[in-house]
Amino acid sequence: MHNDPWYILGAGSIGCLWAASLCHKGESPRLILRESSYQQFDQKRIPLKLLTPEQTSRFAVDIVSPETIHSPINRLIVCTKAQDSLSALNSVKPHLADNCQILLLQNGMGSQQAIRDALPTQAIWAGSSTDGAYLSAPFEVRQAGQGQTWIGPLSSHQQSEQGFYDLCNNFRLKVSQCDPIEQKLWEKLAINSCINGLTALFDCRNGELLDNGEKQVWLDQLITETSEVLAALGMPANALKESVYGVCQITASNLSSTCQDARKGRATELSFINGFLIQQANSLGVTVNSHHQLMDQLNATGVKTGQPATASSLCI
Ligand SMILES: NC(=O)c1ccc[n+]([C@@H]2O[C@H](COP(=O)([O-])OP(=O)(O)OC[C@H]3O[C@@H](n4cnc5c(N)ncnc54)[C@H](OP(=O)(O)O)[C@@H]3O)[C@@H](O)[C@H]2O)c1
Structure with a gap:
């Protein structure tokens, strides 16, 4: 002990x-x-x-x-x-x-x-x-x-x-x-990469992404691309849509941490969520245009998405 x-x-x-x-x-x-x-x-x-x-x-x-x-x-x-x-x-x-x-x-x-x-x-x-x-x-x-x-x-x-x-x-x-532990980290990252940035872009609560309209179209595209990355990594990908929709429903009235940070003008963790996913997709040869578009639009609206970390940036 x-x-x-x-x-x-x-x-x-x-x-x-x-x-x-x-x-x-x-x-x-x-x-x-x-x-x-x-x-x-x-x-x-x-x-x-x-x-x-x-x-x-x-x-x-x-x-x-x-x-x-x-x-x-x-x-x-x-x-x-x-x-x-x-x-x-x-x-x-x-x-x-x-x-x-x-x-x-x-x-x-x-x-x-x-x-x-x-x-x-x-x-x-x-x-x-x-x-x-x-x-x-x-x-x-x-x-x-x-x-x-x-x-x-x-x-x-x-x-x-x-x-x-x-x-x-x-x-x-x-x-x-x-x-x-990597699979657990990926499971959460996959769900967050579909929900968090989008709620910041539309400045909305999690449940509002299931609007049967523009937001949900975006959400479905992000889910499809994220599933392709998971599959390329050899991880379970079929249940992602169910998981993402489930989180949107159960936490319908919640503001994601990313949306809260964006509202306050604080740095978000998106470079470690969507940014990391895009990096991995690039090295796997998987196309993730919706994720790119999401990050571009967030940057254009002034949301602080940040830079992904590398060991060399640690200066240790
Ligand atoms: N909150 C949740 O419900 C929750 C749930 C699951 C996972 N997480 C994850 O857990 C992590 C922490 O989240 P959080 O909600 O606890 O964030 P938070 O409330 O913002 O707390 C982070 C703390 O770290 C401090 N800090 C930053 N740099 C420091 C430094 N160099 N030395 C000492 N302290 C420093 C910050 O101080 P300053 O304010 O001075 O910068 C702040 O007090 C995040 O990755 C988040 O995504 C959070």
Whole structure:
């Protein structure tokens, strides 16, 4: 059993959700903030609130910054957005123990692979989650309902007795192992690549994509092309339309995270979703014109789609 403290990089919705859930398990996680954010707090032990439909729980958590970490990090969970994970990890790189276990919880793909390639001696894990959480105030996280998180190793040399298997037991979040994890990442990416960018383009809720009109025509084209990419990768592709329509129906009144980011003028994670899919399609020789068109139109309307990550951009 590990006694090393958990470090959580990024104190946003998912970072606070995981920190509170680890506290609930009896652990004492440390939240790593940006240096500038950290300096704003006089108290370095802060109250953390977790609100679920059933109850409110309160915990106390230590906050640290890259400059105030004084012991090697052996277990790290990266909870930034995909486009920030490279630079965030770079900021704590001097503190990573040689065999540090790193769990990446970013949506999409590309950032995880870039980190794995840049840190070949570390044990890199990736997660794919259907949890839904948002911050109603700093360090006050609301969890919408119980989702499912799949975690699995991205590095081939990892030993089974190490890592994050202890998160699968006595943990308030539903976490299961999955090896290889790539298929789970692809399953989520495939659905997100059809829904998220389109909701940002039309500035609409998920359910409004099923309009029997222009939006649904777009949606169907994206589903067809995405299915072709999945098939070329040797992954199950036949059920994608059912899955995408199902998500649009079940989350009909939701605004996707991409639509919310676009409304606020924030960077989206689309280069790690549609951008990654387009990259893969190019190397597989699959034509994805609708995905190209979607990204072009989003860029033309000022939505920040970003650049895909590469290991060389990590500067580690
Ligand atoms: N929220 C959900 O329900 C949900 C569900 C499934 C998956 N996810 C995925 O989980 C990931 C995190 O999402 P989120 O909703 O938690 O995002 P978020 O609320 O925006 O939180 C990200 C946090 O990372 C911090 N950060 C960025 N760069 C940093 C750095 N260099 N050092 C320290 N902290 C840094 C940000 O701080 P600043 O504000 O200062 O930039 C922010 O507090 C995303 O990939 C998302 O797609 C989210």
